[in-house]
Amino acid sequence: MSGTLRPHDGPPAVLFAPHAPRVSMRAAVEAGGGRVVTDPADAEALVWLAPRDPDGLGPTLAAGPAIRWVQLPFAGIDPFIGHLTTEHTWTSGKGVYAEPVAEMVLAMLLAQLRHLVGYARATRWSGPVGTNLHGAHVVVLGGGEITRALLPLLAPFHCRVTVVRRRDEPFAGADRTVGLDALVDVAADADAVVVAMALTERTRGAVDARVLAAMPDHALLVNVGRGAHVDTDALTAALAAGTIGGAALDVTDPEPLPEGHPLWSEPRCLITPHVGNTPEMGVPLLEARVRENVRRFATGGPLIGLVDVAAGY
């Protein structure tokens, strides 16, 4: 696996599967110096358009022996683990949607801190509730592009930011960076815990009953990662018992969250249907990424969003 591919003679041939691309996506390939083909046998690159559906990927690759690079459409590629061959170069949408998702994190933090969720549900004037984000201690799980996009949004609020990541390498802009094994410790004085990491076997269930118990009773949980990062039953219990201050979940486990699930009627829980980026926001961003990666593929430049097959993200 390598991010740098040999320069091409002529425009690289790009296949879209499992369905044809939009006109604007086709234009993005051409703007990047590529050409769209429809027969796998002609293809050198594949853009896979089904973000949660890896079925058909194997047969497509088998039918396209000249395919060397596969672009996946989402940042989270957990459904594709087990399908990542080592003879292809894989890129994901990592970083593509970071700005809208970071904006969603701030929206959710502020909505919960300023009690907007409760006020939105009220049908009459009520008393003052709310806390400032200004000066809060925000613990962010994940050292990726969402975190990179989030820190500038938090900067004017003079928050103290702790980044929790696989390794404790310093993260630019954070006040401190710790490894995932220190999560319980840093959660203990968090005003908010934000989950913004990739789902791997290492991070699955990271926000468990122990972490929730460590959080102060005013602290918020925000999840824009994957539902399976959080133990849903433990979270439901913590909210019901009031041992944490509230939750804002853009992803759930199970997802979609079934009708009648107790979190739908939990006063301190906001659930949004996986809209950290909506198609309306995301499609132009993905097209821009495809255009740039096709350009790099054509000229032998390093591709953006390379998947680390061994790490699984």
Added chain:
Amino acid sequence: MSGTLRPHDGPPAVLFAPHAPRVSMRAAVEAGGGRVVTDPADAEALVWLAPRDPDGLGPTLAAGPAIRWVQLPFAGIDPFIGHLTTEHTWTSGKGVYAEPVAEMVLAMLLAQLRHLVGYARATRWSGPVGTNLHGAHVVVLGGGEITRALLPLLAPFHCRVTVVRRRDEPFAGADRTVGLDALVDVAADADAVVVAMALTERTRGAVDARVLAAMPDHALLVNVGRGAHVDTDALTAALAAGTIGGAALDVTDPEPLPEGHPLWSEPRCLITPHVGNTPEMGVPLLEARVRENVRRFATGGPLIGLVDVAAGY
């Protein structure tokens, strides 16, 4: 009226009315170099603690002939217009609460743009809705401290900001500044209109049916100024007809908004009960301002938050 008062011999005598101060407020006066007195006849300064109630102010001033300075507790002093004597120096809480209120504006903008109000009211998984704040055109009515505190919060979103103020003097950090008479023009391509100005005879009803009609059908109205800045009936009609995208009102007219008012059941309206700053947020901020103004009063420095009696704010 002057912001600079003669230096005192000894600690200036500060009276609180119409009720006694909290322990922490008393400590703030002492930390500023003053002393708290309880007899108006002894007082050189008055801190008036009833933000919406000017009754009793006149008799208190009449009983305190040595009172030269009056500190009012809120930024908006519209209930006190008509009570502002020219023989006293008046200061308001202007700027004191700007940071929490600016934070509230951002919270409301993001909550409405990202459809969090709608999602908060949902009881099941639904489809993707939402727009980014990133790159939006935000029209801010008011060239005061809230606007000054808001612009740095908007900066990371690369918004285009138009400030509308009494005069069209440039406002630092805004892309352009226009006078109030240009409001209809600039509202016509706004993604959001934010009301953050003082209520005066000039600004009352500024957001009327004409302005609402000029706004694009996706545009949001956010009001953290005073309810009377907005024509409530015209707003209710615009929301019902869908000629604007939504509203977030921290202040209403009438206020409190009566139970059963159609805005309570309007899907695209968020109402919060005047909590741009809550007492929990605001009290420490006001105490810090009182401490600083007492220190300045004691040493003859210019007071902060001077009221322009003629302009009424």
